[in-house]
Amino acid sequence: MSTPEAGLLVALVGNPNTGKSTLFNALTGLRQRVGNYPGVTVARKSGTCDLGDGQKVELVDLPGLYSLAAASPDEQVVIDALSGNIAGDRRPDAVVLVVDSTNLLRNLFLASQVAELGRPVVIVLNQADVAKEQGLRIDIDLLSRRLGGVPVVLSSAWKGEGILDVRRAIASAVAKQTPMKRVVWPTNIAAALTDVATAAATDTGKQVSEADAQRLLFDTNPSTADRLGWTVTQRDKTLRSARDRVRNSGYNPMAAEPLVHYAHLRTVLEGVVTEGAGKAGRSAAVDRLLLHRFLGPVLFLGIMLGFFGSVFWLAKFPMAWIQSGVDWTKTVVAPPLDAYPMLQSLLADGIIGGVGAFLVFLPQILILFLFIGILEDSGYMARAAFIMDRLFSWCGLNGKSFVPLLSGFACAIPSLLSTRTIEDPKARLATAFVVPFMSCSARFPVYALMCAAFIGPLYGPGWESVVMVGMHCVGLLFAVPTAFVLTRLVLKVKPQPFVLELPRYQMPKPRDVLWRMWQNAAEFVSKAGTVIFAITIIVWALSYFPRDASVAERIKAANPAAAEEVVKAKVQAAYVEQSYMGRFGKAVQPIFDPLGFDWKITVGVLASFPAREVIVSTLGVTYSVGEGAKADSQHLRQAMQNAKWSEGPRAGTPIFSLAAVLALMVFFALCSQCGPTIATLAQETGGWKWAAGSFVYMTALAWIVATLVYQVVIRLS
């Protein structure tokens, strides 16, 4: 991943909520590339940055973090990237440290750790406008001198101020290669670090930097030792005696690093910041309202319902446009190909239908990411996690699981992408695993058809809404125990502490939010899109072939007097019945017999594994009402109401009994019937293992629960 035209690589590092991404966007002007770091699900964002004098460098935006102690994949990536230990990536030629001007002490801790890596640094005091408002005056010249002469600049990336200064400072750092002044370790700690470095180098035969030695001595996480290949037996004795040495000098070895750095920084910052008259931030006052014991949850529910309700409403219109656009394209493309029915069907039903199947998700994805972006950048996302954490912590999730789970009611794909906001890998994986249980909008047409055709006419509209609401809760009912079992019994990862900064409230910057929304959508289309497309073509082929012309002739001969439309529908149904899909459906129908499904429903279920809403149009074909059946289609409802078992012990009784209708809905509520979800799950969990696990688990669970529902209800009624 190198850019041939730019020889230099510069890394952007900083705490979360410092406006780092805004600065990155300002510096690169959206000329960005998004990739992935090898082996982990951490995005690598880089772009080309002009240094103001025509010189161009590659700027890489590393994940936000508070400390170099490797506790999460994100943090490990930063350490590896800064030390040049990432395959295919160079060691950065300079490091830009983005610092929140209103909290220099905390932010400079990371800077002080980065200084240990010996790279030239630039300190960017961002959000300088806020500091000024609060009456803080920062002597940047003094700070620069205290830090050994590294460039220190003020900027307000949000307002676009000071960006040129940042560019010049990077140019100067790259040219002069001035390292930042490092902390002076107390003699005993310095000696312990030397011991560790020497022993590790001797045992492994590799070069061990001072920064490596610090990670080995101060962290419980073995990632640095693992990278060097320093085994437990080799390192155990050395580390123990080195840590004893630290302890004997009066420092707890696990606390020595922050203690020494913070003591150093207090002297560095002496007299750098002067507090003048200024307005205190409004965040505390806003929190008194938004985190109020009673008002807080009410406002929270209002905000969430407002946001996610509008995802449905706003997305409805573009989705309808896309749908009619797809239908229109079919009507344009199909007629000229009447002479080539196979090509016609491949193009209209396979290719155009396949593209339409994932394009139709785009509006929801875009709007959802717009809202998630607003929630995150405003600072409310952290508050939402704070309010909801208690409800999720007992089953191993955390407050940050809430938004992905809620957005799962619209569509699982953007929710899976949004699980990236959860730092704890265990909670992230568990959340991603249960997201597909949320009743997404593609299940809606299935419930709508069943309720309108059976529940409503038989029991009245009151029961119709009860069943509708009930179906939306079924997934949730199984998601929570699943998460509980998964986090307690299956995932043997140590849980991460839930330490969360509640940042200052801020107005989201439209460009940043829109840009991230666009990047997520583009990623979805390029990755999940291809998989959905492929699955759609396969399912099309299975339900199209074989296609012997004699089938159509036989149907036509048997119905000489019938209207053309009726014959056409019957021909369609006959073709599907003898297609590979139809034959397979008939063959596996016994598996679905305990659920009360006949072969036609079975074919519908099989055909809807790539996308569950396909069942409606497949039932339309198998029940001979023609293609393009909708959930509110009168013909389809009647055909289904009249359908009776033709053979077997249930001969003569309606196929769609109450038991079968409920079983079918429960099956669709729980089953893993969404190609894009599986593809996205694989992408987000870093492999097909969890995606395959999710597919098997959800499908098996759906079968078991639907069987129970059918068998119990059939006996009761």
Place this chain on the structure above:
Amino acid sequence: MTPLSQLLPGQFGKLASLNPERGVDQRLMALGLLPGMVLKLIRKAPLGDPLAIEFAGQVVSLRLAEAENLIVDVSADCPIQRPRQP
């Protein structure tokens, strides 16, 4: 000496000790919560857990169970002036 988990909303104190072996405490130390630091329990979440504390000009949330090892000296002579509001 009181565990942070038993502080009342609005109460101030000086951090007396923590347990550096624990992951939570390591995270908090990285944020600057070291012995001697003045902290304030701002509020509890509506369901009673987690807590929001303020120290060194920042507001941080942590769970009740994770706050048990943080021992706070509430009688300590804290500076009257409140920590800076972020």
